[in-house]
C-alpha cells in the first residue's frame with residue numbers, strides 16, 4: 105500500500121484521480137509532452153484498442169504510437185474538450201498525427217490505421233523492419249486491404265512510407281513533429297513487439313507495446329530496455345512510461361500470452377528502479393497503464409481490480425495513471 109498514500113492522500117481519492125487522469129495532468133509543471141490516449145484497451149471489444157497521440161508540449165503535430173483505434177479516440181477527445189473548439193476529427197487525423205510508430209502488427213494495434221487509410225493524409229510509418237514487413241504482407245496486400253504502402257504487392261498507392269528503424273539506434277527524427285525515436289525490441293509471447301523511446305530535446309517518454317515479463321518469456325529484452333532508459337530515469341528526464349497491464353492477478357504464467365499483470369509489472373519496475381539508483385529516483389514517475397483486457401461485460405470491474413492491485417501491491421513508488429480514452433495527459 106505504498107506510493108499512492110505517501111504521495112497524494114487518501115487512497116479512494118487517489119484512485120478516483122488516477123481513473124479520471126485529468127486532475128493529475130493538471131498538476132504537472134513545465135510539461136514536455138502532451139499525450140491523448142486514443143485507445144486504452146487490449147480487446148476484446150473494438151473502439152478503444154491501443155493508440156496514443158504524443159506531441160511535444162504545445163506543438164500541433166505529433167505522432168501516433170500504435171493505431172488500434174483512431175477516429176473513435178479522436179472523437180472522444182473532441183467531446184471531452186481536448187482540442188480547440190471547432191476541431192473536426194479529420195483535422196486531428198491530418199494535422200496532428202504526423203507519423204505512426206507501430207509496436208507490432210497485432211490487429212488491436214493497427215486496425216484504426218488500416219480502416220482510416222483511404223481518408224488519411226500521406227505519412228511515414230516507423231517500425232522495426234519485421235513489423236513493417238508484416239504490415240505490407242498481411243494488411244496492405246490487396247487482399248485484406250488495398251496496398252496503401254510503398255512496398256509489397258503492386259500497384260503501390262504509397263500513401264504510407266515505411267521507415268525501418270534499427271533497434272537501439274541513435275535518435276531518428278520523426279517527420280515534422282520535433283520528436284525523435286529509438287526502437288527497442290520486446291518479447292510478446294515469443295513474437296516481436298517494440299518499445300519506442302520518444303524524445304523532445306532532453307526529455308523523453310517511453311511508449312511500450314505488448315510485452316510479457318522476461319522471466320516468463322525467457323527473454324532479456326526488458327532487462328536491456330531498463331538498462332537503456334535507467335540513466336534517463338536517474339537524471340529525471342524520463343517523463344512517463346506507457347505500458348500494458350492486460351490482466352488482473354492472479355493469473356497463471358502459462359496463461360499470460362505475452363502480457364503483464366500488476367504483480368509482474370511491479371517486479372519489472374523494481375528491476376528498473378534498481379538500475380536507476382533506487383526508489384528515490386522513480387518516486388512519482390508517471391506509469392500510464394493501458395491495454396487492459398476487459399471481458400465483453402464487466403469492464404469497470406476489471407479496471408477497478410487492476411487499479412486496486414497496482415495501488416496495493418509491493419512495487420516501487422511510481423505514480424500509476426489509468427488512462428482513459430480521450431482524456432489528455434501532460435508530462
Ligand SMILES: [Zn+2]
Nearest residue numbers: 146210212314
Ligand atoms: Zn495488444
Ligand SMILES: [Zn+2]
Nearest residue numbers: 208210292314
Ligand atoms: Zn499483441
